Amino acid sequence: MNPMNKTRTLSFRLAEDDYQKLVERCRVSELSQSKYLRYLIRIPMLAEAAKGEIPDGVVIDRKTMRQMSRELTRWGYHYNQAVHAMNSINYYIVHGKATTELIAPKAETIETELAAVNENAERIVYELARIQCSTIMEA
Structure with a gap:
């Protein structure tokens, strides 16, 4: 993804335990929190895959x-x-x-x-x- 395409900013709250999970998963996968969350968003949902909208990946x-x-x-x-x-x-x-x-x-x-x-x-x-x-x- 081109860094110039990143025009939206997202801000949200997390419970402490969810935040710690995010921090740990980012550390293990060696990704920034932003990159980790962007990758999660790109994972196809089961409903989308069932409709044939997104190929298996x-x-x-x-x-x-x-x-x-x-x-x-x-x-x-x-x-x-x-x-x-x-x-x-x-x-x-x-x-x-x-x-x-x-x-x-x-x-x-x-x-x-x-x-x-x-x-x-x-x-x-x-x-x-x-x-x-x-x-x-x-x-």
Whole structure:
């Protein structure tokens, strides 16, 4: 939203407990009170969505985005370690330091598991892209 479009000022009273909730939620989401309230206003109401006036959307705050990012980063580290282990196994087989009879059954299992992990990663990426297209606002 363009700051020049902000022409209205709103003033209202809150009970102390509601104000403390607002302050805490703004602190956790790392938003100013004005920005937090503007974002809340943009969330579609169930009645509006039922009438088809506003498309379904997803609201994601900074904390949630960071958590999702960390989880994907962790997945990447684990996937990288698994691929590294597979390359090490291949190295030992190629250089005659291990026999294929010993490692082959386990390698097939590892390869199958890596393929499943990769499919899940692709699903996660697809879902995140879908969520991104549905996002109403980002904090």
